[in-house]
Amino acid sequence: MKLSDFNYELPQELIAQDPLLKRSDSRLMVLNRATGGIEHRHFSDVIEYLNPGDCLVINDTKVIPARLIGVKEDTGASIEVLLLKRHDDKVWETLVKPGKKARVGARISFGEGKLVGEVIDIVEEGNRLIRFEYEGIFEEVLDELGQMPLPPYITHRLEDKDRYQTVYATHTGSAAAPTAGLHFTKELLAQIKEKGIKIARVTLHVGLGTFRPVKVENILEHHMHSEFYVIDEEAANTINETKANGGKIVSVGTTSTRTLETVADENGHVRACSGWTDIFIYPGYKFKVVDRLITNFHLPESTLLMLVSALYDREKILEAYKIAVEEKYRFFSFGDAMLIL
Template identity: 45%
Template sequence: MDIKLFDYKLPPELIAQKQIKPRDYSRLLVLDMARQKIAHKHFYDLPDFLTDNDVLVVNETKVFPARMLGKKISGGKVEVLLTENIKGSSWQAMIGGRNLKIGDSIYFTKGLNCQITKDIDGKSKEIKFNKTGKSLEKLIDAIGHTPIPPYIKTKDSQQIKKDYQTIYAKTRGSAAAPTAGLHFTQRILDKLDKKGVKIFKVTLHVSLGTFAPVEVEDIIKHKIHHEWASIDKKTATSLNRLKSSGKNIIAVGTTSARTLEAFADKSGQLKSGAKWVNIYIYPGYQWNFVDNLITNFHLPKSSLLFMVSALAGREFVIKAYKRAVSLKYRFFSFGDVMFITKNRWK
């Protein structure tokens, strides 16, 4: 399947550089898969579309300051993006800096340093810090920066750290935010609760599997990096009961959707547990658990766009994206949002 089929033209000025205020004032593009109909709303309208037959599943992962700025022994600048804790003081990381090799050290402030110990795949390296445990975590929190994507040019700040976090974030571990969740406010959650919409939480720590670029022409040949995900037994049992009773399962974000599909068997039964997942969803995939999806607008030729197309159909999705561009929707992490659903209005 040719990657060019998932391309679209996006004017740079439509890439959102900051979060809209309030969060739930972002625009909401509603796609009705059954009727091939598109509607234009705002996220604060979402409760109007939902009933007590709907179940939301959100990703409660918490972003940590994974972007670290250091120096080589020569004084040259180095940028380190921590993507996965391998074990103890060893991390997988993407490193930006010239002429670095295995055995070289990178120096940060506050006495923290690391050594490059292994090449993982050419782009990622294994590094080992001179600190471990809570002391390392505190130092990362103190000197690390919010890992906002490179297309966001806004400088890091306390406001950015707050904005690039869902209001229900709990379990530390993500190198990027599950951005569909950024639109939720307590006001929205309260309205959904009053309507009888149930909300459950799963965890997937966002890493390379979510944001790594696709570098092959045939998307089927793309390999997804693994990410750590978990669903507790109580949540799995409840979701299985609700699904079997005919409730509509709405994944909030591609990370929640990937978690549910990775833990569901072909009969549609969700298993509990914690494991590395590298499920790759692209057109032709048979969905086992997810019915609907709330998701931001994704980069051209990205695995996330493949995934959205697997649910709503490539042609319909690209049509919707082109419509969004023409109407100047805001794109990507701090941008607007889509609700992919069926038969939500007469």
């Protein structure tokens, strides 16, 4: 399977730069796999496609302000550090720009010395392990000095940090938001519960995989970066009961999907556990748990587009994307949504 099989043309102006004033006002393209039909709705209408006894699975990870701008202590050169994966209290795996300035032993100062990082090792893909020095609580220092790590295609500065968080974000640790969840409001979630739809929470901390493009033409040679997940007893039981009673598992986003498909056995039974996943879902994959998917419109040639194509049909997904372009849907993180039934 070739990388070019997942390419499509996207006008630059359709890349959403800012979130809408109200989260659930975004548009919703509904793809019906049984009929091949397409509907154009608003996201608040998603409740019409959820039935009592179904289970909505959300990823409650919380994005940390993981982008730090500092200077090298010896030269004063500007340097950017993106926190990716926590190794212990003070050591993080990071992505550094420009990397050539971040040799082992290099010291970087942030906020005039409120936070200082020293490069202690170079790991795979050229990432750096950095040990941080600070006084007080790291999360509070980071909240003061860090910026939200918006994707490179978003050129506007985000005025309200909370708009790059879901309304149910709880467990800190992500370098990027699980963006399919950005469309939900607390009011909409309350209406969904009132209708008799269960909500199960899983956690997957979104890491480097979000920032890493596929660079090989044969996609089977692509290696996914591992990300940490947690699914507790309550969520596992809710999902298993839903399946046993004939309800649909509606996954919110590719991160929830990857978590569920990682922890399920061949019969679709989910167990409570935590660990690291590097699961790569592409066409030909047989889904064990997920019945339906709420997702955003993804970058050309991305692993996210491959996952969506695995759930439906690559050609039908690309045709839907072509229609989305014609209908001027908004794309990527702050863009519109798609529901695959």
